[in-house]
Each structure stands twice: as structure tokens, then as C-alpha cells.
Amino acid sequence: MDALVIDDSRAMRTILGGMLTDLGFRVVQATDGRDALARLAETPAARLALVDWNMPEMDGLAFIRAVRADRAYEGLKLVVVSTETEQAQMATALEAGADEYVMKPFTRAVIAEKLGLLGLAGPSA
Amino acid sequence: MKQGGGMSAADGAAFREVARELTGIALSPEKDYFVEGRLEAVARARGLSLGELAQAVRSAPRGALAQEVAEALLIAETSFFRDPGLFEVLRLQVLPELIAARRAERRLALWSAACATGQEPYSLALLLVEHFPELEGWDVDILATDLSQQALDYAASAVYTQHEVNRGLPARLLVRHFEREAMTWRPRSAVRRLVRFARVDLLRPLPPLPRMDLVLLRNMLIYHDVETKRGVLASVRGRMRSDGRLVLGSAETTLYLDAGFEPSPELGVYRVKDAPSEAPGGGAGGRPDAGAEALDRGPSAPREGVPAVDRGAPCI
Ligand SMILES: C[S@@+](CC[C@H](N)C(=O)[O-])C[C@H]1O[C@@H](n2cnc3c(N)ncnc32)[C@H](O)[C@@H]1O
Numbered sequence: 001m002d003a004l005v006i007d008d009s010r011a012m013r014t015i016l017g018g019m020l021t022d023l024g025f026r027v028v029q030a031t032d033g034r035d036a037l038a039r040l041a042e043t044p045a046a047r048l049a050l051v052d053w054n055m056p057e058m059d060g061l062a063f064i065r066a067v068r069a070d071r072a073y074e075g076l077k078l079v080v081v082s083t084e085t086e087q088a089q090m091a092t093a094l095e096a097g098a099d100e101y102v103m104k105p106f107t108r109a110v111i112a113e114k115l116g117l118l119g120l121a122g123p124s125a
Numbered sequence: 126m127k128q129g130g131g132m133s134a135a136d137g138a139a140f141r142e143v144a145r146e147l148t149g150i151a152l153s154p155e156k157d158y159f160v161e162g163r164l165e166a167v168a169r170a171r172g173l174s175l176g177e178l179a180q181a182v183r184s185a186p187r188g189a190l191a192q193e194v195a196e197a198l199l200i201a202e203t204s205f206f207r208d209p210g211l212f213e214v215l216r217l218q219v220l221p222e223l224i225a226a227r228r229a230e231r232r233l234a235l236w237s238a239a240c241a242t243g244q245e246p247y248s249l250a251l252l253l254v255e256h257f258p259e260l261e262g263w264d265v266d267i268l269a270t271d272l273s274q275q276a277l278d279y280a281a282s283a284v285y286t287q288h289e290v291n292r293g294l295p296a297r298l299l300v301r302h303f304e305r306e307a308m309t310w311r312p313r314s315a316v317r318r319l320v321r322f323a324r325v326d327l328l329r330p331l332p333p334l335p336r337m338d339l340v341l342l343r344n345m346l347i348y349h350d351v352e353t354k355r356g357v358l359a360s361v362r363g364r365m366r367s368d369g370r371l372v373l374g375s376a377e378t379t380l381y382l383d384a385g386f387e388p389s390p391e392l393g394v395y396r397v398k399d400a401p402s403e404a405p406g407g408g409a410g411g412r413p414d415a416g417a418e419a420l421d422r423g424p425s426a427p428r429e430g431v432p433a434v435d436r437g438a439p440c441i
Contacts, residue, residue, distance in 0.1 A: 085287065091300045101296035103287055113293040117209050 001120070002026050002043050006036040006063065007052040007081070016050050016081065019111050033058025037066060046076060048120055050102075050111075053082035053093070061096055068097035077118045081106065132161045136179035140164060140194060143182050147195035148272060149328050150348045163197045199273040203241040205294035206248045207343075208375055214391045215249075215339075216256055219370055223338050224257065226368060232264040234335040238327060238361060239345035240269035243280025243320070244289070247312050249341070250319040251298050266335065270325035281322045284309045327357045336366045344374035351382065358383040362397060371395040 003025040005016045017027040028043050030036035032055040040046060049067075053060040060080055067073045079100040080093045090101050100114045137157040144150050144160075152160060161175065168178040171190070182191040206212050227233055237246035246269035253260055271277050290299055290310045303310045311317075325332060327345065340361055346354045361371065362385050371386060372394055373379070379386040379395050386395040 085305070087300050087303075087305055090296055094297055094300065098296075101299075103291050106291055107288070110288070110291045113204065113209075117206070117293065117295055 001048070002028060002046040004028050004030055004036055004039060004043065004046055004049040006030045006033065006049060006055070006060070008032055008055040009052075012052065012081075016111070019108050020048075020050070022108075023112060023115065032056055033060065033063030033066070036063055040067070040073065040076075044072065048077045048079065048115070048118075050079050050081050051098070053080060053084050053089075061093060064093065064096045064098055077120060079114060079118070131165070132157060132175045132179075136176055137161075139179040139183050140198070143186055143191045144195050144198045146186060147192060148199055149353060150199070151350070152198065152348075160198060164194060167193055167197050196273045196275050199271075199276065203244050203344075204292040205244045205251075205290070207245065207293060208393075209293065211372065211375075211393050212248060212252060214394060215372070216252055218391055219339065219372075219389075219394060220252070220257065223370070224259065227263075227338065231262070233260070233266070233339075234337050234366075235265075235267045236334070236337045236340045236364070237267065237269040238325070238340055238342045240271050240280060240322070241273075241276050242289075243269060243276075243283060243322070244285075244293075245269070245341060245343065246280070246320045247283070247316060248294075250312070250316045251302055253319065254302060254316055255298060265319055267320045268334065268337075269320050269322045270327075271322075272324065272326050274324055277322050277324055283311050283317055285311065327361070328353060331360050331364060334364045337364055337369055338366055339370050339372070340365060341372045343372060344377070346377045347374065354382050358386065362386065365397050367397055369397050371397070 001024065003020050005013050005020065005027055006029075007013050007016065008031050013029045013031075017029055020027050025048065028039050028046070030039045033051075034057045036049065036051070037058070040049070051060040051063055058066075060082065064078055064080075067076060067078065077099045078097060079102060080090075080098045081102045081104060082089075082093075083104045084090070085103050093101055099118055102110055102114055134154070134157075137154060137160060140160050141152045141154070144152055164175060164178060168175050171178070173181065178190070178194070182188070182194050185191060223233065235246075235249055237249065240246050246267050249267055253265060269277075269280060271280070284306075287308055287310065290303065299310065302313050302316050304313055323332075327342075342357070342361055346357060349357070358379055362383065365371070370389070371379070375393060378388075380388070385397065385399040387398045388394075389396055
């Protein structure tokens with residue numbers, strides 16, 4: 001299964017990418033929303049994108065809106081992974097079409113359990 | 126994983142012995158890292174090393190400190206919507222069937238029988254509030270019990286860390302049904318008021334309880350031997366309605382343990398096959414409200430139920 005990790009921090013991409021790889025995903029990295037849209041066009045079978053909120057060029061929210069405006073990506077699950085912890089912000093992301101939301105900092109179990117909620121490779125226990 | 130550096134094998138054995146004596150839980154030596162992790166805080170709070178703590182419980186194996194050690198070892202792993210597939214089964218299958226069956230009496234009694242720090246009963250409450258608006262005006266009662274008073278206090282306060290709400294809780298529910306207070310999160314009162322807490326030791330005769338429609342008894346039996354499992358299953362069954370459902374953890378089963386349950390087609394869910402005619406000491410009978418009267422259920426003070434429940438059975 002293909003997955004995108006979209007974050008302007010290389011460290012964060014490495015951490016999230018490693019976790020997804022361990023969970024059996026083939027990971028494609030992108031540094032911001034615009035980059036991610038380009039990668040997505042090359043990876044049309046991607047089932048999952050982990051999306052940071054605050055990024056240069058195109059932020060996570062704009063990326064989510066762009067993806068949700070495109071029927072081609074209907075099956076793509078979008079999970080925001082962000083330092084934003086205000087409920088209003090979360091609500092905005094969900095209304096824009098995010099499927100799930102993870103607050104930073106997080107652990108491997110958090111990511112695995114969220115994917116379990118989405119019916120993607122979840123924790124076995 | 127932690128190294129066993131701070132704790133000798135003998136100390137580990139002493140702690141395991143206390144846990145076994147006071148809670149019936151048999152921890153294996155491989156779990157020493159877990160024991161050490163749990164007990165470091167207890168030792169530190171007393172200004173003791175782990176070795177000194179072990180010495181203290183050895184010399185007073187039934188004392189207050191030993192009790193605290195045993196309790197610390199009970200508080201275990203849990204999370205909101207642990208095993209999401211199961212909660213889907215509850216939402217799509219089990220709860221709709223129970224609600225249909227209770228349409229006339231408009232009453233539903235649910236029991237989270239080893240609720241730990243409360244994520245499990247609040248997950249049930251969230252499910253009801255979010256997906257079953259038709260229960261408005263029903264008498265819905267989620268009883269949440271555990272042996273550990275520390276866990277119950279935490280559960281009743283309902284103040285969860287960011288890490289805890291990050292785990293397994295759908296973000297939509299976090300947004301709609303929780304209040305954020307600085308870095309902590311608390312279910313709103315509409316969720317909290319459905320749940321009340323009481324200390325109940327499942328290894329002892331149970332106190333009077335309402336006849337339950339649905340019992341969650343998850344990830345508690347795994348710690349116990351076959352005889353204990355049998356006893357717990359039988360006594361829990363004695364508190365259930367004749368068409369009630371039991372839900373166990375993913376590594377647990379009633380098979381070969383209690384013929385009074387039969388597995389449902391849905392994984393992890395069991396139906397009562399032979400309802401005992403009357404629960405000894407229960408007094409709840411099959412009547413909808415009888416048992417509920419034994420418990421005080423003021424919504425503002427969920428723990429008011431504790432003395433009433435404890436009356437029936439001594440707890441450790
Ligand atoms: C692993 S937790 C399970 C929490 C939750 N049911 C879940 O599945 O996530 C096990 C719980 O069983 C409780 N427990 C252990 N022995 C018990 C007993 N004899 N009576 C009641 N609760 C007990 C412990 O205190 C602990 O909170």
C-alpha cells in the first residue's frame with residue numbers, strides 16, 4: 001500500500017515514514033502541499049496521506065481541500081498530524097475533508113491505532 | 126523496553142508475590158520490566174529505592190504499602206475504542222438489537238466490569254451519544270467497576286492527557302464531545318453523566334447490581350487461571366438478562382470455561398444461553414428497576430454509588 005508523508009520537517013518525515021514502513025506501507029515523502037499534489041499524481045494508488053498543517057507554499061488545509069475537490073482521490077484517507085490542538089482547528093480540518101487528526105507529539109501506537117480506526121493496517125492487538 | 130537494572134530478581138519476586146496475594150493476579154518474571162516501571166513512582170513518592178520498597182512489603186505483606194504496590198500493578202494498559210472492530214460490531218449489531226428488544230421498557234443497563242482508567246465505559250457512552258439519539262428519554266445506565274481505587278479515581282475525574290485522547294479516539298468525537306482544559310481533555314457532562322463508577326472485586330461475591338443487558342469484561346480474565354476464569358464468568362452471568370451479551374477481550378473466550386455462554390457470530394461477543402433463575406444476593410431479578418434501586422445514581426456525583434455497591438461485598 002502506498003502512503004504519502006507530507007511535512008516540511010525532514011526529521012518528522014523520517015519518523016513518520018519509518019513508522020509507516022514498519023506497518024507495511026511504501027512511503028513517498030513530500031515537503032509541502034504543492035509538492036504532495038505532484039507526488040500524488042505520480043502515486044495514484046496511494047491509500048493514505050499524513051499531512052502536517054503549517055507548511056510553506058501550500059499548507060495542509062489547502063492540500064486537503066485540493067484533494068477533496070478531485071474525485072480521482074476519493075479513496076485516499078487523510079490524517080492531519082499537527083501541533084495545533086485547538087478544537088476549532090480540528091473541526092476545520094475535519095470539515096475540509098480530513099478523516100483523522102493526530103496531535104503532536106505522538107507515539108507509534110497512536111499512529112497505528114488511528115490507522116486501525118480508518119480500516120487501514122491497524123494494530124494487531 | 127526498560128532494563129531490569131534497578132530491581133533485583135528477588136525484589137521482583139517479592140512484588141509478584143504481593144500482587145498474587147492481594148489481587149489474584151499472577152505476573153510472570155518476564156513482566157518484571159513492567160513491574161519496575163509501575164513501582165518506580167510508588168517508591169519515589171516515599172523516598173525509597175525499589176529494594177527498600179521490596180523490603181517494606183516483605184515485612185508487611187498486608188500493610189498499606191503492600192496494598193499500594195498491588196494497586197499500582199493492577200492499573201494496566203487501556204485506550205479509547207481499544208479494538209475498533211469490536212466497537213463497530215457494538216454499533217452496527219449488538220446495540221441496535223438490544224435497543225430493539227428493550228423498546229417497550231426503554232431501559233438499558235451496560236456494565237464495564239474491569240474499566241481501568243475509564244476509557245472503555247466512556248467509549249460506550251460516546252457511542253450511545255453519537256450514534257443512538259433514539260435513546261433520548263431512556264433510562265440508560267453504564268456502570269463502570271474495577272478493583273483498583275486509583276484507576277477508579279482517575280476514571281471518575283475523567284481528566285485525560287493529550288496522549289490518551291490521541292490514542293484510538295476518533296477526532297470527530299474528540300471535537301464534539303470533549304472539553305479542552307489547558308493540556309488536558311475531559312468528556313462533556315452529557316457523556317460523563319451516563320457513567321458511574323464503583324469498586325467491585327470480580328473475584329468475590331458480587332454486590333447487588335441491576336440485571337445487565339451488555340457486559341464488557343475485557344482483558345481482565347487473561348491474568349487469571351482457569352478456575353478463577355470460571356468463577357468470574359459464572360458470577361457475571363448471574364447478573365445478566367437472559368438475552369444479554371457479554372464482550373471479552375480479543376485473546377479471551379468462554380469456550381471450555383462456561384457452557385452458559387455461547388459465541389455469537391460476531392467475534393468476541395457471547396450470548397447468555399442458560400440464565401440462572403435468580404442471582405444470589407442480587408435481588409435484581411428480571412425486573413427492570415429492582416436492582417437499580419440499590420445504587421444511588423445522581424448524575425452530578427457518579428461516585429455516590431460506591432457505598433451502596435460496596436455494601437454487598439467486601440473489597441480488598
Ligand atoms: C488491562 S485492564 C483492562 C481495561 C479495559 N477493560 C480494556 O480492555 O482496555 C485490566 C483491569 O482489570 C482490573 N482487575 C484486575 N483484577 C480485577 C478484579 N479481581 N476485579 C475487578 N477488576 C480487576 C485491573 O485493575 C485493570 O484495571
